[in-house]
Amino acid sequence: MSATRRHILASTGASLAGIAFTGAFSELFAGTAAATPPGGPAGHTGRAGYGPLIPDPDGLLDLPRGFRYKVLSREGDPLRSGEGTVPGNHDGMTALVGRRGRVHLVRNHENRATASNGVPTVEGLTYDPVARGGCTALELDGRNNVLAERVALAGTAVNCAGGPTPWNTWLTCEETDDKAGTNGYTKDHGFIFEVDPADPHRTGAVPLTAMGRFPHEAIAVDPRSGIVYETEDAFTKPFGLFYRFLPEKPLGGTGSLRAGGTLEAMRVPGVPDLSVVQEPGTCFERVEWVPVPDPLARRTPIRLQDFGPKGITHAQKLEGCYWGGSSVYFVSSFASAEDGSAADHYGQVWRYEPHKRRLTLVVAFGPASDIRLPGESPDNICLAPSGGLMVCEDGDGAQHVYGLTRRGEVYAMARNAHNIGTDAEPEYGEFAGVTFSPDGRTMYVNCYEPGTTFAVTGPWH
Template identity: 50%
Template sequence: TWLTCEETEDRAGEEGMTKDHGYVFEVDPEDRRANREPKPVKALGRYAHEAVVIDPKRGHAYLTEDASGPNGLLYRWTPPEHFRHGRGRLRALADDAGVLQAFKCFDSGGKFVDDLSRATKTGTVYGVDWVDVPDRDARTTSVRKQFAAGEVTRARKLEGMWWADGGAYIVSSYARDESPGRPHDGQVWFYDPKRRTLTLKVLLGVNADPSADGAFDGPDNITVSPYGGLVIAEDGDGVQHLFGATDSGRTYPIARNELNLGTEDDPEYSEFTGVTFSPDGRTLYANIQTPGIMLAITGPWKRQKRR
């Protein structure tokens, strides 16, 4: 099965909605009957979900929230005792199964970090604690608004995630005036559950001219390359790319979307999405969101040298 996320928290009666939204759903690609009446996995919380990954060793689910006013959170769901992931098992859970928590970061001196935009250089390492969510179904108050200042760490536009190397790679798309730290046009973090640390792997400075080729902004979907480093889908301003990042955080272009949906004088390019490699590592798949094109990129690929 796969998990799909609702990137909204609209309630029934709002915007024409007939049901509450903001949930994760388990989809069975082989059994249509299981999908005819979708059942939300309420145990994972109701908020503006972006992505979810599963720790195959410990069973935790990690979830990003793409929200502002205030900025969103990174969540961890701990399954109930003796739970094992498998086909249809999340869908069968009770609404209050397991424990949903939000992250809280500390710097090397033990000082609380209120927002990930505080990090100004790659290699920054934060310690991580987890704080229980009071009301995961957000019956009266959005989950991210249930915490007072100093209780949790926030980030603007927490986006794609990918599980590899024993942990979760996590994207924060950008930071501007709504974030208390330094503005940036993208971060990629790595959470190590064994050490309970969060390390900044990639940092994109503010892109002064998004219409020019060669600079990147607004990372979104992400995958880990079998040849080393990361492949990232851009959802920024101006020109849109697939780009790579080495283990040292250096970025480089892979592909550019040249399908202009606007005009010659006012060009518009849709974002790349859904980047992932085939199981044999030979083909990189990616989508262009509008008008809806799937691409298969066969390389040639070369293993990166570690620097």
């Protein structure tokens, strides 16, 4: 949760009328299935979306006709494990394959030290007992019945996003770089932790320190090489960096990342700030990777460290990160010159091709972007099994999950109907953690506040 593109648009007086995005929009879907996954929904019918959203009589989630939802878990309810209550601030999430057709959902809780409903501490799964963030895990059967729900990681801070690994675990990211003694913490924070939702004690509460200490947002793993790409979400200057981690034991399975490796930051020669690049299709052929001097940021945050006379490349609000085809994609949600960026923009999507060391700006948003377009601070993004994207909106007013087709058409998939404000001044929690079941038949998504996890089923195209 942070300042949004809507806020930037309002402060600069930019128009909110008319959808405007440019670039190779189809690039967003590289690597998505052209056909239906085994056991998944029918192929795409050619029409965008599923029709208008129908108001939910229970006031929770509006969906198109023919779709239905099930509430899997809600903040404040008892955890089925008996370890306490379901924590709040539901954020990033993934769905992993379980045995005998079961699904493991692992879910972040973006709690700070002052959170009233934090993740319960559990012996063997707690890093810093003062911290209130972490992860919980749900085990579901083939009909989305909850079989188990328990703490998977506790004592971490501000767990925002992350990403799945090829060996069926979740890497959860702390979006803070608070050190021990700050906010009462007893240990340094700003790390990535590995979580095995099927057996959390197998991964425990061990920070992957070699992967760096900084305000992490998301990761993506190259399934061929095992290299992990990482985004740093920094709203104020100095802005974040884009990293890659070269593990000593690539693709070694659960626990292999603990063996260490080398953390590097991306340098685009001659480009100290990615916001100056405004034209989609602009590419840089000789991207460099520079070793991080002190990955633990013992004295100086990484983004302020000395990377030599050539410097390093920064970008404001680096958030989403995912692997598609043979490339990694990452998102800069917006940039504002008032905040110190070299130029303004309203959202960028970048593609890095490791085999060519080439970086390309593939999509740019705004400034006349429609407020309904999923450039309104797209927080969590996932590739849909039968093609296209699902995007969680994080802004003001009504909150949606939007779908984007390969043809660039935008449609509303879900709307949060739970008013946490008043009738006169309604307010709705953001969506987060959108992901699909391994068979493609269910979309799982979180409402951040009050923390709620939904399973959505229906006539998927």
